[in-house]
Amino acid sequence: xxxxxxxxxxxxxxxxxxxxxxxxxxxxxxxxxxxxxxxxxxxxxxxxxxxxxxxxxxxxxxxxxxxxxxxxxxxxxxxxxxxxxxxxxxxxxxxxxxxxxxxxxxxxxxxxxxxxxxxxxxxxxxxxxxxxxxxxxxxxxxxxxxxxxxxxxxxxxxxxxxxxxxxxxxxxxxxxxxxxxxxxxxx
Numbered sequence: 001x002x003x004x005x006x007x008x009x010x011x012x013x014x015x016x017x018x019x020x021x022x023x024x025x026x027x028x029x030x031x032x033x034x035x036x037x038x039x040x041x042x043x044x045x046x047x048x049x050x051x052x053x054x055x056x057x058x059x060x061x062x063x064x065x066x067x068x069x070x071x072x073x074x075x076x077x078x079x080x081x082x083x084x085x086x087x088x089x090x091x092x093x094x095x096x097x098x099x100x101x102x103x104x105x106x107x108x109x110x111x112x113x114x115x116x117x118x119x120x121x122x123x124x125x126x127x128x129x130x131x132x133x134x135x136x137x138x139x140x141x142x143x144x145x146x147x148x149x150x151x152x153x154x155x156x157x158x159x160x161x162x163x164x165x166x167x168x169x170x171x172x173x174x175x176x177x178x179x180x181x182x183x184x185x186x187x
Contacts, residue, residue: 001028003038006097011083012040012110013099014071027106029073030131040110042069044131049075052121052128057146057160059118060084060169064178065140067113069133077126078102079119082153086172087114089182094150094172103127114180118146120155142179144172 002015014035018027028034035042052058059082062068072081082098100122101107111117119128146153146160148171172179 001031001034001038003040006099008083008085008092008095008097008115010085010112011097011115012038014038014108014110016106016108018106029108030071040071042071042131042133044071044133046132046135047129048132049127049129052126053161054121054124055157055159055161057118057120057155057157057162057166059143059146059166060116060148060151061118061141061143062086062116063134063137063140064142064180066134066137067180068136069113070111070117070130071108072101072111072117072119072128072130073106073108074101074103075127075129076103077121077123079121079123079126079128080156081109081119082117083109083111084116084118084151084153084172085114086116086179087182088176088179090114091182093182096151096153098153114182116142116144118153120157120160122156142175143169144175145169148172
């Protein structure tokens with residue numbers, strides 16, 4: 001298993017060992033000891049599974065009262081997955097990392113607490129599964145605009161399919177008072 005650094009040190013790209021033969025494949029998608037050796041100590045409490053069609057953009061989402069870390073993987077299809085540092089006072093505040101995740105590559109993205117998450121579906125359909133380190137808290141849900149000019153993600157699309165909530169999301173600056181402070185969340 002490889003733990004690959006990204007431009008944001010807390011966000012990690014994981015390449016699991018995949019054992020293939022004529023029957024198919026086998027891999028471990030989570031092994032607490034191996035991930036701990038790779039610097040990720042997490043206790044997961046919830047798994048989520050979503051299916052979306054091409055051009056769907058979900059994000060940016062985070063939790064203010066109960067920040068969640070997420071371990072994201074694609075079960076079917078291909079996505080452009082993005083993590084944004086939303087920790088006020090962080091040296092990398094408002095910076096992002098974007099990676100392509102596919103079902104064929106088996107790569108995973110570790111998004112630590114204090115980071116917002118979003119993704120764009122690149123294939124006809126995609127199914128995404130992600131593990132969370134805290135339970136979903138509807139009252140603590142926060143989000144900001146996918147096309148926030150300060151974050152400036154180079155999305156490979158101009159007019160994505162958005163939920164009403166994502167379509168009307170505020171800028172990151174407008175929700176700064178709700179964001180976690182640097183030093184209060186990490187991996």
